[in-house]
Amino acid sequence: MNIHEYQAKQLLAKHGVAVSLGDVCVTPEEARSSAAKRFAEGYKRVILKSQIHAGGRGSGTFKNGLKGGVQFCSNPAEVYAIAKKMLGQVLVTKQTGPEGRLVRKLLVETVQSFDTEHFVAVVLDRSIGQPVMMVCREGGMDIEEVAARAPQSIITEVIDPVLGLMPCQARHLAFSLGLTGALLGPAVKILTGVYRTWWECEATLVEINPLHIVEYMDGSQVLVAVDGKINLEDNALHRHPELQELRDFDEEDPLEVEASYYNLSYIKLDGDIACLVNGAGLAMSTMDIIKYYHGKPANFLDVGGGASPDQVGAAFKIITTDPSVKAILVNIFGGIMRCDIIASGIVAAVKEYKLTLPIVARLEGNNVELARSILRDSGLDIVTADSMSEAAEKVVAAAATATRAVSV
């Protein structure tokens, strides 16, 4: 589960990380009064940050032409005018896809002058099954780009889950960022807090980018996490009711939300051939084989390895709600579950939802002959196929014909 920047920073703050906390604003008026308060305190500039579940906000563009999902302003009138161009508008970044995301909330923060930008993150190193903390002096940048260009600039510490991040490891990482003297203690506190956030919230990712060294007028320095990102592990969320509350349904595809109520693993894509498959690997490779035969999958859908008729029925309901779907490919390897039961489930669903889209069904496994005759004798327009490649070729052809029928 993804959460917003402002939520991530609140969680980090709870774990002792010094963060820049601002106000979450949903109207231009709120943004203006939040900013006015900051200007009254003597700050010269404020920053307005779009709160969406996607990165690359700074270099994104709004569909109304405004460049940048993150904006700097120096007076309340400007804040109001800019916030008006951000709120309720669609922001396109390299992570949102061309359709972009509607911006519903802005985070308004004070801008402080800073010296250096660092990067800090904790992820799971899957090859050893242990968490690893990574730091880099090139904060504020796209870390994937840094990793590709200068991997040696990223310093890592593998963490023993029984011990947690030890102070000596945190010091080592702090020194590698050049944080010493008066900044050493605060740096260790921040790094320890970042790891504790990862471990205690059961996150898959905790990232601070950038971590600023803020300079005060009197020459003193403090460390501040200016942007934070946290992804939480779905399998562990049931142990954290307080984190479940951070879910923002506005950021999720409504079909994906509905599918989750049926325990279906569904991800909407931008093609026109819907897939209904049992098992994650088979479902992914069904999308791949559609592409291989020059079609475009409309979704990923795994009804579970066991594939019950109820799940199949619910799955039909979900995939046919997507208006771009022109044809449906059902690919079930009925290992334990009998194929004839699946076939009856398909026939029942097609009748219940009065489906008129072309359906290609490839069933394999127990009682497959009986299953095929159930589909053939149903009187419905269901084409059967013996292999995945035959099924993919047939469904791509069916979708192409459907396209022509619409355009004529």
Added chain:
Amino acid sequence: MSILVNSDTKVLVQGITGHFGAQHTRLSLAYGTQIVAGITPGKGGQRFEDKVPIFNKVTEAVEATGATAAVIFVPASFAADAIIEGVNAGLELVVCITEFIPAKDMILVKRAMRGKKTRLLGPNCPGIVTPGDGPGSQGGCRIGISPGYIHKKGHIGVASRSGTLTYEAVWQLTQRGVGQSTCVGIGGDPVNGTSHLDVVKMFNDDPDTHGIIMIGEIGGTSEEEAAAWIKQYCRKPVAGFIAGATAPPGRRMGHAGAIISGGKGTAAAKIAAFQDAGIAVAPTPSHIAETLLKLM
């Protein structure tokens, strides 16, 4: 010959009285697997369908029956505990079928298993099958949830992160009259007990395995690590397939481990690693068996 399990392997079932565990215990017994004990704390002394004795503790079951392997069907919240109980009892093999175990639990399990002799397969895996020579490959060892009848005794080793995609490849082999030595599901989770590389090494050392199919998917680097070893050391023909070439980055594709994150774990990178190692890559899942048989 085979790897990890054979028709003599004595297996105990943790969670034998649950719906899922009971269903698959019946199927394994029908297959000819030596299911010698079940574990359900509090139900010790009873019998599963008048056949299999049930014990309160794994150690009791091991002592009474000589079981060396366990299969786990308990719910995700109790799975880490069940694995550790099997490890502490000194089992050689623990196969964890359970899906949705939090990664934190598996991180701690993996840490606790350091230096122990137990091998963990999974979690979130279909299990392991060494086919026998009876009808529908009965008489072998089936641990987990795979359909037994799709197998055939033979000489191809299969290692995979995915359940139904493995069935697809195995069925293609069997339909062509080609049998399997052992089919191993390593599971779709980010933290698991046995990697592709571990399985490939065992197949390489097994005189009865003549060719290897390795099925991977997006996420992690398990496939790349196996490929690097195969390039240098593997003496047997290997064919591979990677699922998820069309998966969008940053999305979890069904399996907890099937996710492209931070630009890492793409299908393209894995396919390139396979090709660099001389592994024949099937262009579609329908061509997995055919791709291997061309090398044999």
